[in-house]
Amino acid sequence: MGSASLCNKTMALLYLTTLSLCLVSTVAELQRLQQLANGDGSASFLVVGDWGRKGAYNQSHVAHQMGRIGEKLNVNFVVSTGDNFYDNGLIGVDDPAFEESFTKIYTAKSLQKPWYSVLGNHDYRGDVKAQISPVLRKIDSRWVCLRSFLVNAEVAELFFIDTNPFVDMYFTDPKEHTYDWRGVLPSRENHIANALKELDLALMESPAKWKIVIGHHAIRSVGHHGDTEELVNQLLPILKANNVDLYINGHDHCLEHISSNDSPIQYLTSGAGSKAWRGDVKELNRDGVKFFYDGQGFMSVELTQTDANFVFYDVSGEVLHRFNLLKPLYADM
Numbered sequence: 031m032g033s034a035s036l037c038n039k040t041m042a043l044l045y046l047t048t049l050s051l052c053l054v055s056t057v058a059e060l061q062r063l064q065q066l067a068n069g070d071g072s073a074s075f076l077v078v079g080d081w082g083r084k085g086a087y088n089q090s091h092v093a094h095q096m097g098r099i100g101e102k103l104n105v106n107f108v109v110s111t112g113d114n115f116y117d118n119g120l121i122g123v124d125d126p127a128f129e130e131s132f133t134k135i136y137t138a139k140s141l142q143k144p145w146y147s148v149l150g151n152h153d154y155r156g157d158v159k160a161q162i163s164p165v166l167r168k169i170d171s172r173w174v175c176l177r178s179f180l181v182n183a184e185v186a187e188l189f190f191i192d193t194n195p196f197v198d199m200y201f202t203d204p205k206e207h208t209y210d211w212r213g214v215l216p217s218r219e220n221h222i223a224n225a226l227k228e229l230d231l232a233l234m235e236s237p238a239k240w241k242i243v244i245g246h247h248a249i250r251s252v253g254h255h256g257d258t259e260e261l262v263n264q265l266l267p268i269l270k271a272n273n274v275d276l277y278i279n280g281h282d283h284c285l286e287h288i289s290s291n292d293s294p295i296q297y298l299t300s301g302a303g304s305k306a307w308r309g310d311v312k313e314l315n316r317d318g319v320k321f322f323y324d325g326q327g328f329m330s331v332e333l334t335q336t337d338a339n340f341v342f343y344d345v346s347g348e349v350l351h352r353f354n355l356l357k358p359l360y361a362d363m
């Protein structure tokens with residue numbers, strides 16, 4: 031009897047050890063934020079990118095029109111696709127640029143909602159930890175900027191991924207710029223592998239009707255920077271495998287809508303929050319290019335269980351392009 035209970039204890043210990051080892055090797059879960067939608071389950075939001083220039087380059091005009099459209103659609107939140115503060119991110123949590131480029135620019139009542147933001151390459155040229163610090167929320171409670179996270183907005187889940195660590199050029203090119211890689215280095219490979227695993231898991235488990243992935247860099251673009259090959263190779267297969275509906279990015283200072291015949295994913299660029307009109311569009315006649323605009327503007331998204339409506343606007347709020355996607359109500363049955 032004595033030896034039997036000893037054996038049981040040993041088994042129990044072994045079991046506990048194995049269990050804790052399993053837990054340690056599990057990929058962390060993506061940080062999950064809850065966003066209330068409307069009473070009927072619908073949700074709407076605006077998307078703007080590449081904006082923080084203290085109002086210059088038409089940033090204030092775009093902001094004004096966002097306020098107007100935001101009110102018309104009664105948006106639940108705003109998405110920023112990164113390059114939030116030019117030219118070199120924030121220098122610290124008390125950098126006045128935070129208020130000068132954000133708080134004092136997006137003043138409309140309709141924009142006093144959460145701003146879910148990813149980091150752009152210009153943000154990495156400053157103090158990244160400051161830009162993702164919750165301290166900024168004490169200055170402006172709208173600001174939600176993290177590296178990778180997900181927002182559950184009931185009818186949709188939005189998956190935000192930090193695409194900067196994927197881009198080889200920032201690590202290998204002659205040191206034209208310095209980037210704040212704290213939290214990414216020393217093991218860039220591990221960082222990327224974990225980010226992809228977290229995203230894959232979260233997408234797999236998502237019960238949401240619409241799955242939207244947001245990052246700073248484009249997967250597909252005919253603008254200045256073009257496709258981001260690292261994302262085509264590493265991120266896109268995960269989006270395809272998990273029936274993602276949309277990939278939304280900034281980085282190219284334009285508005286564009288691209289589709290492709292290798293998946294139903296729609297590629298949307300909203301990176302026109304301030305400086306634009308670069309004038310070096312490539313392959314406008316590439317397959318799947320539905321819309322391209324080289325100037326300033328932003329985008330709105332309205333979602334219900336069966337219907338998604340997308341509209342692109344210019345600097346004076348004129349509609350440039352619209353399209354919608356439909357889903358059968360009982361697609362999963």
Ligand SMILES: *[C@@H]1O[C@H](CO)[C@@H](O)[C@H](O)[C@H]1NC(C)=O
Binds near residue numbers: 088305307
């Ligand atoms: C501001 O927008 C107008 C209208 O699109 C455009 O003509 C003008 O060039 C823009 N200004 C800048 C600095 O981009």
